[in-house]
Structure formats: C-alpha cells, structure tokens
Amino acid sequence: MKYQNVNFNNYFANYPDANGYFGKYGGSYIPQDLQKAIDEVNIAYQTIGQSSAFNEELQRIRKEFQGRPTPITHLKRLSSQFDDINLFVKREDLNHTGAHKINHCMGEALLARSMGKTKLIAETGAGQHGVALATAAAYFGLKCDIYMGAVDVKKQAPNVARMKILGANVIEVNEGSASLKEAVDAAFKAYSQEYDNAIYCIGSVVGPHPFPMMVRDFQKIVGIEAREQFLTMNNCLPDAVIACVGGGSNAIGIFSGFLNDDVELFGIEPLGKGKQLGQHAASLAYGQEGIMHGFNSLMLKDQDGNPAPVYSIASGLDYPSSGPEHAFLHDIGRVKYDVINDYETIDAFFELSRKEGIIPAIESSHAVAYAIKLAKIQKKGNFLINLSGRGDKDIDHIIATYGIR
Ligand SMILES: *Cc1c(COP(=O)(O)O)cnc(C)c1O
Numbered sequence: 001m002k003y004q005n006v007n008f009n010n011y012f013a014n015y016p017d018a019n020g021y022f023g024k025y026g027g028s029y030i031p032q033d034l035q036k037a038i039d040e041v042n043i044a045y046q047t048i049g050q051s052s053a054f055n056e057e058l059q060r061i062r063k064e065f066q067g068r069p070t071p072i073t074h075l076k077r078l079s080s081q082f083d084d085i086n087l088f089v090k091r092e093d094l095n096h097t098g099a100h101k102i103n104h105c106m107g108e109a110l111l112a113r114s115m116g117k118t119k120l121i122a123e124t125g126a127g128q129h130g131v132a133l134a135t136a137a138a139y140f141g142l143k144c145d146i147y148m149g150a151v152d153v154k155k156q157a158p159n160v161a162r163m164k165i166l167g168a169n170v171i172e173v174n175e176g177s178a179s180l181k182e183a184v185d186a187a188f189k190a191y192s193q194e195y196d197n198a199i200y201c202i203g204s205v206v207g208p209h210p211f212p213m214m215v216r217d218f219q220k221i222v223g224i225e226a227r228e229q230f231l232t233m234n235n236c237l238p239d240a241v242i243a244c245v246g247g248g249s250n251a252i253g254i255f256s257g258f259l260n261d262d263v264e265l266f267g268i269e270p271l272g273k274g275k276q277l278g279q280h281a282a283s284l285a286y287g288q289e290g291i292m293h294g295f296n297s298l299m300l301k302d303q304d305g306n307p308a309p310v311y312s313i314a315s316g317l318d319y320p321s322s323g324p325e326h327a328f329l330h331d332i333g334r335v336k337y338d339v340i341n342d343y344e345t346i347d348a349f350f351e352l353s354r355k356e357g358i359i360p361a362i363e364s365s366h367a368v369a370y371a372i373k374l375a376k377i378q379k380k381g382n383f384l385i386n387l388s389g390r391g392d393k394d395i396d397h398i399i400a401t402y403g404i405r
Pocket of ligand 1: 244
C-alpha cells in the first residue's frame with residue numbers, strides 16, 4: 001500500500017531514517033553532552049536490541065510476567081444497539097500494572113541491564129510511567145530515580161506510594177511550575193551527569209532519536225497480536241482501528257500491525273473543554289511544527305512560540321506535542337486524527353462499564369467514545385479499539401467531579 005510515495009510494504013525499514021526522521025519530523029535536538037549518552041543507547045539498541053537473545057528474553061517476559069498475549073473482546077451488548085456494527089477491544093488493560101506502558105518499560109529496562117547499567121532515570125507526570133518503570137526496575141534489580149514535579153507529587157499520592165513500595169526513589173522537583181516540564185528538565189540533567197551507570201527511559205514515542213523508534217518497536221507487539229487475533233476470530237481484518245493519542249505509544253503500537261492493510265486508522269486526541277488554546281491537548285489536530293524535548297513534531301504553541309499550556313481530563317493525554325511519527329502519518333494522510341471532548345469521554349467511560357463490565361482508563365475512554373460516534377455515522381463495520389488501560393486509577397476523580405451516572 002502507498003500513500004504520497006510512502007511505501008508501506010517496507011515501511012519499518014525506512015522510517016525513521018538513520019538520523020531518526022519521519023519525513024521532516026523527529027531528529028535529535030539536544031545538548032552535546034546528552035547526545036553522547038543517547039548515541040550510546042542508539043548503538044546498543046541497534047546491536048544488542050536486535051539480537052535473538054534479547055528478543056527471546058523479552059518474549060518470555062511478556063508471556064510469563066506481563067500476561068501476554070492480551071485478548072480481544074467482542075463488545076456484544078454495546079454493539080447490539082446498532083444494526084450492523086461490531087465493536088471489539090484489544091485488552092491492554094489486562095497487562096500487569098494495568099496499561100500498555102509496561103510494554104516499552106520492560107524493553108527499556110532489559111536494554112539497560114544488557115548494557116551493564118545499574119540505574120533507570122525518568123520523569124513522570126501523573127505517575128503512570130513512573131509506576132510502570134519502577135515495576136521494570138524491581139523485576140531486573142535495577143535502581144530507579146523518578147523525577148516528579150512537587151505539585152504532581154501532592155496530586156498523585158497513590159502512585160507516589162506505589163513507586164516507593166516498588167523501591168524507586170521519587171525526587172521532587174520544585175523549579176518553575178513544579179510539574180511535568182520541570183521534571184523532564186531535571187531528569188535530562190541527571191542523565192547527562194550519570195550516564196556512565198544509568199539510562200534514561202522515556203514514557204512514550206517522543207523525545208530525541210532513537211526513543212520514538214525504540215518505543216514504537218517495543219509497542220509493535222500490540223498490533224502484531226491484534227491483527228492475528230482479529231483474523232482468527234472474524235476471518236477478516238477490522239474496517240477501522242481506533243486509539244487515543246497522548247504522546248502516541250499505544251496508538252502507534254496497534255496501528256503498526258495494520259499500516260500496510262486496507263484498514264482505516266483513527267488517532268483520537270483530547271478536546272477537553274473546547275477548541276480554545278489551553279482548553280485541550282490536540283496537538284495533531286490544531287498544532288504547528290515545532291521543537292520541544294529534543295524532537296521536531298506538531299506542537300501547540302503560545303504567542304511566543306513556546307509549548308502552550310494544555311488541558312485534558314486524562315493526565316496521560318495532557319501533552320503539548322505528539323510523537324514525530326504521528327505528525328508524519330498525519331501529514332501524508334495514512335492516519336486520521338480527530339478529537340473527543342471531556343463529556344463524550346465520561347459518557348463512554350460509563351457506557352463501557354455498564355454494558356460490558358470493563359472500567360476503562362479515562363485516556364482509553366476517548367477512543368471508545370470515538371468508536372461509538374463513528375458507529376452512528378458509518379452504520380456498518382467492524383471497529384477495533386485499543387483499550388490502553390484500566391480505569392481504577394480514575395474512579396475517585398470521576399465520582400468526585402461527575403458523580404455516578
Ligand atoms: C499514558 C497513557 C496513555 C497515553 O500515552 P500514549 O503514549 O499516547 O499511549 C494512554 N492510555 C493510558 C492508559 C495511559 O496510561
């Protein structure tokens with residue numbers, strides 16, 4: 001299959017290119033001292049990371065520790081309200097720790113151990129990436145330093161407790177607005193000083209090359225399993241695959257299985273409270289080309305061209321940019337990016353819970369909401385939703401803010 005001269009037959013061999021570019025997006029825009037550290041990761045990933053020993057161990061971990069393969073569930077009751085629609089979910093919520101993030105955290109931690117590193121460094125916003133990485137560190141017996149804004153530490157007490165129980169060191173960052181951006185800066189700084197013994201583990205398909213490629217590769221398992229399972233179950237491929245997009249790791253994971261097929265792909269961003277800057281986090285739908293956190297992509301900018309403040313009910317989607325590969329797939333038109341607001345998300349959260357007995361993460365609820373919307377418009381078809389995580393982490397906030405519906 002071809003889109004604007006991009007051949008999807010051998011797509012993964014050509015994208016990104018050797019310098020980490022997907023078209024004009026991606027690359028590595030970081031200080032020289034950090035570049036040295038990241039070059040080392042890149043070389044290790046291209047050698048050790050491609051070895052059969054590495055990949056066999058990762059496969060074993062996925063099966064015996066993570067609980068893969070995760071199933072596909074047919075949403076019978078939710079589908080039955082439509083005449084000719086069948087909705088399915090890929091159950092990433094059934095991963096150990098309750099979301100897809102463990103897919104790349106185990107890969108990154110295995111690479112660290114293979115490189116002889118003794119410590120993992122990362123930042124976290126809501127704490128989901130921190131918990132998944134602390135889990136991986138405990139599994140491999142590695143030290144783990146998680147940088148977290150002081151404001152987030154207060155807001156996310158249960159995840160801070162989880163990280164500490166798992167043996168991670170949670171380092172409060174008090175600079176600036178004391179949230180995610182400052183935590184990223186602090187983690188980068190620590191990494192540039194400690195890279196002899198440590199590796200930096202990013203939380204999505206963002207950051208400088210090779211992270212968007214590496215994290216995508218670790219998430220590909222979702223799409224590989226989903227394609228095979230869907231074929232076995234239905235004797236056909238889905239008509240559409242739908243996933244929520246924050247940085248874009250769960251979306252690229254499932255999309256990668258279907259890029260070369262005649263399957264419509266939808267990436268769903270949070271419209272939050274509305275279209276005005278500051279009310280949403282839809283960087284692909286509304287952003288402009290720009291560099292932040294070491295990579296070029298589409299980004300929401302303020303008047304000065306800096307990353308704009310963003311909002312989403314889902315803290316995992318609350319980021320002013322998205323992975324460079326998504327910006328590329330957006331521009332060539334292979335993936336359609338659309339938005340869902342907070343209210344549509346909450347409705348979908350309750351609908352999936354009530355009709356199917358699955359409480360979805362508020363991030364994943366964006367994809368569920370879009371599938372229901374698409375079903376009403378298209379009236380016919382098989383839609384596969386990536387259920388990136390479970391909703392236990394969200395119930396207190398939802399009940400306090402919206403009550404029981
Ligand atoms: C972090 C998170 C996301 C958003 O991250 P992506 O990199 O866009 O996948 C989505 N769903 C869940 C459950 C998350 O924890």
